[in-house]
Amino acid sequence: MNELIFFFNYVVVAGSVTGSIYAIGAIGVTLIYSILRFAHFAHADMMTLGAFIALLLTMAFPHAGDVVGLPTAIVMLPLSMALTSLAAVGIDRVCYQPLRAQGVRPIVMVIASLGVALMLQGAIRLFAGTGAQSLYVEARKAIFRIELPGVARPIVVTEPQLILFVLTVVAVVGLQLFLTRTRMGKAMRAMSDNPDLARACGINTRVIITLTWLIAGSLAAMAGTLLSLDVAFKPDLSFFLLLPIFAAAIVGGVGNPWGAIAGGFLVGFAETLAVFNWAVLLRPLQAMLPAWLELPNNLALVGTEYKIVVPFFILIAVLVWRPTGLFKGKVI
């Protein structure tokens, strides 16, 4: 039983946390892809930017959260989302819009987004230094331990993780309602289906593009802030996010928001399952196994240092067997 709780803490909880983060990030990537038709490599750095803004705001008003009983960073989250999405629109106007106007190939936009990624990374590191900083500036992280009867180990969930689960559900439901119920959302879907037809129908593509950046930017800020709230703020956060997010978006089928969510959880759980030491679960069964079969101490599929291999492997597998993604994206 202890082993099962251990499994729950280290796989179910941890997998859901990383899965939610990857899912929110992948939604942004997939939205940008379906509207603007290029892979936005600066997305992970936009997440870092959102977290950094939240960190700055938290440092400026460390006690703002006490009033409502939430971490300050959560109270500052709407503001950080707004600022990040404005930054996203600004970046689009300055860096991507002129290139779009020149009608360059999508791959050139990809290179430009790599340039933007470097700029964001450089600017954040310039101001934040290179070390890790906690988003709990003058407070402590609340940790909930749920004791089960007859078990020595408690189930451990932290406050940011609970908030993350709630906000992920809110964001996903909200996005779904927006895309299916509102005029703007429908216009967005129309444009992702067929940009020329959408323009001919009188949809203002400029507005839709701005809207896409607003949504993608705010989602990125949300994921980045919640991740750094759970772990810590690091300027090189994007380094660990970029490949999983793209793997998630491609696994789910590029241009398909629900696919991105599924892909995010798939990649998140695959990562945690791959680095989990299965020997822990199998050890109680050692007595039942024949004597010649001795379990090694370490039965993890890959060491933690090779975690990055997991999303890459998933990516390769999908590209080889189903380049359209598991849920049939629109564009390959």
Added chain:
Amino acid sequence: MNDTSSRSPRLPLRELLLFAAVAVVVVGVFAVMGGAYATRMLVETACYAILALGLTVQWGYGGQFNAGVMGFVALGGFAATFVSIPVNTAFWASDLPLRLGSVLLAGLAVIALVVAVSRLDRLGVPSWLRTLLAVVVGLVGYLVVISWMRSVAGDIQSRVDFVGGLGLSPLLGWIVGGALAGGMGYFIGRICLGLRSDYLVIATLGIAEIIKAFLKNADWLTRGTATISPLPWPVPEPGDVGFLTARALYLSLTAVMIAVIFFLLHRAYHAPWGRMIRAIRDNETAAAAMGKSITRRHMEIFVFGCILMGIGGAALTSFTGIFDPQGYQPLNHTFLVLVMVILGGPGNNLGTLFGAVLVYIVWIMSGPLALALMQLVTGLGGDWFGWQPGNLDSRALQARVFVIGLLIVTVLRFAPRGLIPEKVARHD
């Protein structure tokens, strides 16, 4: 220089001016920083130029963007190190080579077994059962091999430090590096070429990080973070003939390599093969309609570029004299090369060489410059806002990240064809 312009009647004024300016800068560096420093800079520039030529083949000729130059550089560097450092006799005298060999054989056996099981459907086994069996066999086999490997690797580390090298000529190592990088390029190309070009970017980005993670953590093979030094040079060492002469000899060697590569590229570019490549880049559908095999040409281009990167990386690592897997950074080894190519002129070999020289000199000089600028800014910031950041050096270096990004965006917007644009020859 006259070769590329011989087809156009006008004097290549732009090229002459730009190269003259760079020559003046190089002479200036010689005068100010001294000969030893300047030759070191030139050798590194030459190595980077090989990398840039590799990228210009992929991006400029073929329109494929490789975002993982660093990985191929690291592979080349590893090959040069492994081939050229002395043999570790303690390792070869023990039973460890035998055990390592049997683990590798077991790995091959597992792969063969999985392939065999995945073909079972030809014997009438239902395909879902075949897939299930293949996955289970693969998983169990993998776990067995990996835990065996862990114990062997642990023994190698504790008893003989690491496997050592082959003690052969570094030049052979450079060739092996090119071959390794080319092989990796073939693997990536098989999967990603033919799909959207964005997927290649993601895959190369990922493989570069994986190569680096492997080289960093495989302590039994590369000593990991403990680094390997010194690496032998293919030319007489500084200890025998003095710094300046040794570096000058190294520079001559790399210059000869560049000349050979440049000549071959020039011939290839103006040959029917080059025309075909450009036709594919500019209009894939039309080229396919003319009966050109798009995938095979893409593969040639990609693998060829990767081979150049492997050779360049090997030459660079040998020159540095230390193999440090953590020294391979996306910024230094991927994005710097990217800036060289897009600033100089993608698809134009001369432009790429120019870009390599210019960007590398600016890059080398920007370190101290950024530090000075940073001190000025923090001085003002401290006076005005009370901003007192710590560790100035590392922050100043981060400013260069920003500048490289800014350069990429600016060049793409204002000079998308580079300073010396590609000249497509007309034969009318």
